[in-house]
Amino acid sequence: MxxxxxxxxxxxxxxxxxxxxxxxxxxxxxxxxxxxxxxxxxxxxxxxxxxxxxxxxxxxxxxxxxxxxxxxxxxxxxxxxxxxxxxxxxxxxxxxxxxxxxxxxxxxxxxxxxxxxxxxxxxxxxxxxxxxxxxxxxxxxxxxxxxxxxxxxxxxxxxxxxxLNIALEFLDDSSLILAVAGTRSTIQIFLSRDTHFDLVATLSGHEGWIRALEFTRERKGNRESDLLLASASQDKYIRLWRVHTGEELPAVSSALNDPALGILGKSLSNKAHRIESKDARYSITFEALLLGHEDWIYTASWRHREGKLQLLSTSEDNSLAIWESDPNSGVWVCVTRLGEISAQKGSTTATGSAGGFWIGLWSPDANTIVSLGRTGSWRKWTYSSSEHVWVQQVAITGHIREVKGLCWSKDGSYLLSTSSDQTTRLFTEWKRENRSSWHELSRPQIHGYDLNCIDSVTDTQFISGADEKLLRVFDEPKGVADILNKLCHIQTTSKGFIDAANIPVLGLSNKAIQAVEDYEPASVTDEDEREAVDPASFIRKSTLDFDHPPFEDHLARHLLWPETEKLYGHGYEISAVATSNDGTLVATACRASAIDHAVVRIYDTKEWLEVKPPLKAHSLTVTALQFSHDDQYLLSVGRDRQWAVWKRGTNSTYSLALSNPKGHTRMILDTSWAPIEHTFLTAGRDKSVKIWQFSGSEAQLKTTISATSAVTAVACIQHVIQDQFVFAYGTDGGEISICSGLPTALEQVQVSKVDTKLNPARSINRIAWRPNMENEKQQLGVASDDNSVRVFEVSLVHMIRA
The missing domain is CATH 2.130.10.10 (YVTN repeat-like/Quinoprotein amine dehydrogenase)
Structure with a gap:
């Protein structure tokens, strides 16, 4: 394999x-x-x-x-x-x-x-x-x-x-200088004598915890030039300190007289701290105060760029700043500011705030900057020398909490994942002339509760369940459909699209909004009421016009899917959801410790009404549900160690056909139908995958596959490949195994373990094979507790021949 x-x-x-x-x-x-x-x-x-x-x-x-x-x-x-x-x-x-x-x-x-x-x-x-x-x-x-x-x-x-931070630098040939700061408002300076560091000075001036420290030489590569130390704090200021050689103090920085400092300038101390190494004497003096950020500053890093010394800072105020010294006045000024405009400050993640930038890094050539934000996504800017501006480019995104749910669209054109970080994300391939790459193309749901499970209803609709006891149904908006068509060549057949969606402040439901042309007025006033139209109720069409995967700013704000239905009925957090293969029914379950709540509820997708009565068999949480290929059977497994097969009757009702109250010796965590009539797999906490086959009201255990730890996920390819059926399972320890066998000899299953270097670091929650793939080349989506979504390409040719 x-x-x-x-x-x-x-x-x-x-x-x-x-x-x-x-x-x-x-x-x-x-x-x-x-x-x-x-x-x-x-x-x-x-x-x-x-x-x-x-x-x-x-x-x-x-x-x-x-x-x-x-x-x-x-x-x-x-x-x-x-x-x-x-x-x-x-x-x-x-x-x-x-x-x-x-x-x-x-x-x-x-x-x-x-x-x-x-x-x-x-x-x-x-x-x-x-x-x-x-x-x-x-x-x-x-x-x-x-x-x-x-x-x-x-x-x-x-x-x-x-x-919270440490900075190291050569002071001279005999000594190193070490600066340490953190959960106090002072900076401690240590000097080394024969690799032993002693405290020689304490720099005061900041009024909050110090989050960043970095040394640099004033002139690149010149060990004789002065050292500069940048310190950035939660007090919203950056301070620069000069380490100067010799008995004489450096010339007083004219930056201290900057009128922009106002009353602050009078309180800035220029006390000289005297230190000495084995070779020379030095002074440390306050050099400059950098004003401009409006919230905590997290990083400050130096770089010599185009003959100038520049400092990059990142802040909780959703901005990055590049600072340099004005050659005439010596005053340090912000020459570039990147990030988000201040109009969105103070807004929640639901309305698209980045929540601050935590990390800012220079590229090796100093012509690219990357920054990490609160949502776990990176942003990237590259300097355009022809236009003298920093241009934002495509970077990477990802979940920042456990990924709990995963499914492919019905036609396999994209992958949806959902997580405890309260977002649902859509991943697929961006196809260009001669290459392709995977990206997050939409963030359909940004929620206020942890999301637990997801499934596709049609190619353009999905349903997700969260800790809030109800399920929500989302439809693809026209803006996202156009992006997927343009960048990924995904054609959609759905009609009557809503243009886009947003989340009202203090709301949980994604509301449909209209896309308008750029030249249409931003607000229309009603002649009678004289009230302006809410600017959040529409979006400019140019905002949704991309020739590249969307940046984090757009994902977090403009590429939501409108919510079209809510499904009520469960009393506790939703634990499992599955849609029928024809897309007409949805089966759901919630966390439960009693038989009254451990029911499976079925809804029809035409009117979104519950098909009663609910299905009772389990006594504890139902952990997984799956419909058979022809939708004649529904399979449910639970923490009560039981599996149950429900048979379809008239009017989309299901009744218990057979069950096994002791299917595993410990709780059953996942299940999947095999592409063989009346055959299914169950995966359990007892470190095993079991293959079952039933006829009438009798079920037979065909084989048990042992694993090294609890098996948390199992999925079967829904068609036979070269006379073999293929399935994969994932464990609590992050191991993935690919298995194959003959439908006529279910007792003989061949197991191949995936290389440990490719395994997730923590428990696997869901695995899903991509529909409509070529026979021998298959793709497998994996969602894990280590926050990762992975797509593997599996070439089955060697495995099947073996």
Whole structure:
């Protein structure tokens, strides 16, 4: 069997230290994504997205940093996690980029929250919420084939605070300078003497926790020039500090007299802090105050660009700013501001606010900027030298909580996923002249409750169930249909489209809105009432006109699907939903601890009315439902270890045909019909997949397939391929297996395990085969608790021949 990962979607962790761009080595960007580390090349012209995920940590990854190897084909990555461990990863770049964990260090007693490295040095530092900073030396040979880490010093921060950030730099040939700040308003400066760091100064001035620190040389590559330290805080200000050589103080910065500072200027202290190394004496003075952000600032990073020193900052106010010093006055000014306009500040995610930018990174050539927002999605801007502007480009998106539900559209043209992050997302291929790549093309649902399950009703309609006890039905709007047609060549047959949808403030239901031409007036007044039309009730057609996959700004605001129905009846959180193959019926279930709630309810999709009576057989939560190919049978399984087969009668009613109260020895978590008459599979917490076949009122267990951990998902391809039936199952440990067998010999099933490097890091919740694929080339969608949605391409030719 040949299996390859063709698409991974996963959101980034909201931690300012959880991403780094390798400027020296392979030029990949690594970011923490739940317990994993995602690798992405933002400069890839093919827009392939996340290349791979590194699994190993068992809690969220808080800090990621590339160690500067100065060798283009070698890459060393350091990662720190809430599991208290520091991991060292190594990659030999060619021909394949595969990182392997070579060392796990468990010196810290609390979550690691920051890592700092230093180019042209083997020294690095880690900070943790145990209130310590540890100084390390990376021990390695010339080609990094042997790697170890030696602990040189533990600095106990006194009085105790959490080091939210650390900055390391060469002061001179004999000393390193270390700046540490965090959950206090002061910055502590340490100097090294023979690799032992001592506290030499405390810089005060900020009025909130300090979120960012970074050193740079004032003149690029000139070790004789002054050091500048940028510090950014929750007090909304960035402060610059100058480390100057010699007894004489530097000239007082004229920036301090900037009239724009107003009364602030009078309170700015220019106290000189004197420090000395073995070789020389230095002073640290306050240099400038950068005003402009309106909320907490999370990152500040330096870059020498086009002969100028520039500083990139990201803030909770939904903006990125690029600052540089005015050559005439010396005043630091914001020369570029990117992100969202202030009109949307304070709005909730439901109305499309980004919720702040947590990470901002320069590309190796400094002509591209990427930023991570609250929704887990990356944004990317590239500098256009011809137009002298930063142009937004396609980046990557993903869920930031467990992905609970997954389904393909009926015709297989796109994939829908739904998650505990309260969003539903649509993924499919963007097809260009000679290549294609997978992207999120629409975000149909942004909700106020965790979403648990989803299924397609037709090619342009789906139903989802959430923790709110009801189910909602959504129809594809014309704006999204046009985008899918234009970018993905997906033709839709549905008529009478609604143009677009939005969410009213304080609302949960997506309301239909109208698309109008750009030249139509923004508000129409009624002559009698003289009231303006609500600007949220329409959208400009140009807003929905794309020649590329939509950016996060559009996904979060303009590409919702209108809600057309709500289904009531259940008393608790919805646990399962399934639609019939002809799209006329929907079966649903909810969480339950008694027989009265553990019922399966069936609704017809024409009038959206319940087909009564509800189906009673289970005594605990029904975990999965599926209709047979001809819709004559409905299969249900539950936490009560029972499976039940319901037979269709007149008027779309179903009655119990047969059941097995002890189908598994522990709860049954998923089920699937096989493409063989009266044959189905069940998957259970008892680490097994069972194949059953029934005739009349008798069911026979044909075979049991044992797994290494609880089997949480199972799915069968709905047609026989070269005389064999094929199914896949996923486990609580993240393992995926592909199985095949002859319909005439169900006792003999061949099992192939997917390579562990391709497995998700946590429990698999749902797997789904893509409909209407070529026989031997199949695609498998996988949704997991590790926040990822993956699409695998499975070539069955070798497996079936074997």
């Amino acid at each position: 040949n299996i390859s990962e063709i698409f991974i979607s996963i959101g980034g962790n909201r931690n300012p230290a959880a991403a780094d761009w390798d400027t020296k080595g392979l030029q990949l960007l690594a970011f923490g994504a739940d317990n994993s580390i995602a690798l992405w090349n933002p400069l890839d012209h093919g827009l392939r997205g996340v290349r791979s995920l590194l699994n190993g940590h068992n809690k969220a990854v808080n800090a990621v940093k590339f160690f500067p190897t100065e060798i283009s084909s070698k890459s060393i990555l350091l990662s720190g996690s809430a599991d208290h461990t520091l991991r060292i990863w190594r990659c030999h770049g060619y021909p394949e980029i595969i990182y392997e964990a070579v060392k796990t260090i468990t010196e810290h007693q609390s979550p690691i929250i920051r890592i700092a490295t230093l180019p042209a040095s083997d020294i690095f530092a880690t900070g943790a919420s145990d209130g310590t900073v540890k100084i390390w030396r990376l021990l390695h040979d010339a080609d990094f084939s042997n790697i170890n880490a030696e602990l040189l010093q533990t600095i106990i921060l006194s009085p105790k605070f959490f080091p």
